[in-house]
Amino acid sequence: MSDYLGLFKQELKEGLAEDPKRISSKWFYDKRGDELFVQIMQLPEYYLTRAEEEIFKEQTSQLADSLTGSFEAFDLFELGAGDGQKTFHLLRELDPKKFIYRPIDISSNAVHKLKGTVSFEFPNVQVDPIVGEYFHALEHLKSDRPKAILFMGSNIGNLLDDRANDFLKRLSATMQSGDTLLIGVDLKKPKEIVLPAYNDSAGVTAAFNLNVLERINRELGGDFVVQNFEHAPVYNEEDGIAYSYLRSTKDQRVTIEAINGYYEFSKGEKLFTEISRKYDDAALEVITRDTSLDLMNRFFDEAHLFCDAVYRKR
Ligand SMILES: C[S@@+](CC[C@H](N)C(=O)[O-])C[C@H]1O[C@@H](n2cnc3c(N)ncnc32)[C@H](O)[C@@H]1O
Known part of the structure; x- marks a missing residue:
């Protein structure tokens, strides 16, 4: 505190x-x-959540496969998880015996609420939340288990490109070869x-x-x-x-x-x-430059408002 x-x-x-x-x-x-x-x-007016939720709802198995298909037992981290609603589609899809869900959020209120909801709705999912700033929580990400990291809601867009790139370099340094990262970004569109x-x-x-x-x-x-x-x-x-x-x-x-x-x-x-x-291919390329993260898949909602891009650590 x-x-x-x-x-x-x-x-x-x-x-x-x-x-x-x-x-x-x-x-x-x-x-x-x-x-x-x-x-x-x-x-x-707030199209972002609906667009990303559509991706998580309509393309759940492809997302799960892209993020965790090669893992036996793994940690599922989520940075700035908020109420976690969109992630629930993924939790429903994944085998609860295989993973621990580790949401990280600076809001202790959000984290405690999320733990309660997940325990109630997914009694078989092990949830181990962390209250903290994600820059400081990077330490928690250093584990030997394979990990998939979610960074959704265009939270990355709260950082200017240099800082976003710096953050992704530091995040990537906590990842092992084969670990995956999903970055959810709002796409450029008219005013x-x-x-x-x-x-x-x-x-x-x-x-x-x-x-x-x-x-x-x-x-x-x-x-x-x-x-x-x-x-x-x-x-x-x-x-x-x-x-x-x-x-x-x-x-x-x-x-x-x-x-x-x-x-x-x-x-x-x-x-x-x-x-x-807001992002396009060039902006995504700028923030992931020199990070050792390879772009594996991109998922879009039907109207192409939003993109969830999955990267794998080289
Ligand atoms: C815009 S909300 C998005 C929530 C969720 N990711 C989503 O897509 O619906 C941002 C969330 O990130 C958390 N957050 C913002 N900045 C943070 C930081 N620097 N470290 C950790 N959490 C942060 C907030 O507390 C909030 O729950």
Whole structure:
């Protein structure tokens, strides 16, 4: 607990000292943030979850074969597992005697809930969850058993390409020859489709973005007046990157006790909270460069909105 608070404080202090000020999207996910994200996944505008779920539902045996076909006994890791709903299609397909499911998530709430659901719905599946930042959880991945790693939901798109490539190099270094990795990515598409996914008409994504300020108030003694900020997403079609910001609606000063910080926000100033990168073949190639990961299969939903790419360590 103190570990995560220490990291939260350190990252917040560093991010708010930057220009533009920044808060990492990983801090979105407390209990309230998890609940809001579950609502986001059901929004008509948020096509990502439905598209990836279609892949997991309609192509389950091909996915299972590509990921684990050559394994006898193995670990199934999942990075940033969230509520794990899409993964359940795979859990249903795999032989429970052969594997241990090891979801990793920074949200202790999400991890504990997921353990409960899996134990209830799949009583024969052994589940061994890990609460933690996936950069720090890499250590847990160093095991002698063969492993398949899931990195779904276009979570990788929260990292800019250099960091994504660096992360995949480090991830690959924990893998042994023959281990597999599934990366789920949202594909590049027109602004008219992407932007509403981050700016839904019911305002759930706005509440999700603003919740990070409420979390800072709750956990770190902040005094953000949440009504003085507004959700401001942008999609740059050329870069294929959606950016989420919180825009200050007035000149204001915010205090955060736990980091002894005072922060001035001017009217219109944008606090950067999240990037969601969209991919094509070239972008996937860039983030997997020099990783010793060979592309084995790609799975698409029927409308080609989303891709699950399976790699094998050389
Ligand atoms: C966008 S949700 C996606 C959940 C799930 N993978 C899916 O596809 O539905 C992101 C999940 O990753 C977790 N997460 C975000 N950043 C993380 C990090 N740096 N380390 C570990 N978990 C992280 C969040 O807590 C959240 O549950």
